[in-house]
Amino acid sequence: MTPSRSSLPTLLELQGLDSRLLTTVNRARSLQSSESVAALLRRRAQAIAASRDLDAAKAEAETAVVAAETKVAEIQSRIERDEKRLNAGGTSKDLLGIQHQIESLTAQRAVAEEEQLAAMDNAEEVAADRERKLPLLRAADAEARAAVAERDAELAALKTEHERLTGERARMAAAFPDAGLLARYDEHRTARGGGRIAVARYEDGTCGACGTRLSPADAAALEATPESAIPQCPECAAMLLL
Known part of the structure; x- marks a missing residue:
């Protein structure tokens, strides 16, 4: 011969080595463009956005409760102040005016208390909705993180293998007699x-x-x-x- x-x-051995190198490259490319991982990352992004919306809705509902409570407290304070004025006495005209003012404030307080109850009910519903949805959103986040970690671990292993095979290929090529x-x-x-x-x-x-x-x-x-x-x-x- x-x-x-x-x-x-010997060249056939080199071909086997080159085929293995190509396999690692193709696998790395496949992982980097993985649609399944991309879909999980999109789902995670949606989950994060939804979680932020839930947090914002909860904060808004709690703010509405505080505002309603403050309004009731302010009206009650005005009622108490006018009751003191009424109890202090005065002319019939003044006392009648104070009494009308107290009646008007009492009606306002009733409306404000209804608004307070509605705000509290809404806050409870928002909080309950958030508690129902958060586990699902956290699961989407965890699944995406796990998939990315698994992908990155395999990519790291492929990189190590590619570097090893590249070195072995260089040594074989350098020693090839023809x-x-x-x-x-x-x-x-x-x-x-x-x-x-x-x-x-x-x-x-x-x-x-x-x-x-x-x-x-x-x-x-x-x-x-x-x-x-x-x-x-x-x-x-x-x-x-x-």
Whole structure:
């Protein structure tokens, strides 16, 4: 066998290494563009926005309760002040005016108390709604965080594996005895966007690169390849180890 053909088994090992490298790259790309993770992150963003809306609604309802309580307290204070004036005595006209004022304030207090009760009821409903929804929102957040953590852990492992394989590939390429054959291999492997199988085994009349089963004539021609040449698949042009 010529030196080039004797190097094919080593080149086949290099092809296996390059295939593993490509697998790590493709897997990393797949993880980085994962629609399932993206969907969970969108759901998490929606959950965070919904949680903020619930917090805002709760704060607004509580503010309304405080405002209603303050209004009732202010009216009650005015009533108590006028009652003191009424009890202090005065002219009939003044006392009648104070009495009318107390009656008007009492009516206002009744309305304000109804508003206070409505505000308190609303605050309770808002708080209850928030308590019902928060667990679901927290679950969406936790699920997204877990998915991202899992993805990032796998990406880190892929990076480590890629670095290891890259180093191993560099050592194999540096030690490869036939620079011309290696260049030919790399040219074929990286053609048409890369990722092609440039060298494979030929077994049972079938190309291990493209899977084509050769016709009897093609198989005979391939098997008759001179020792001074590298056998190639007539379909995909991959170098074949007979």
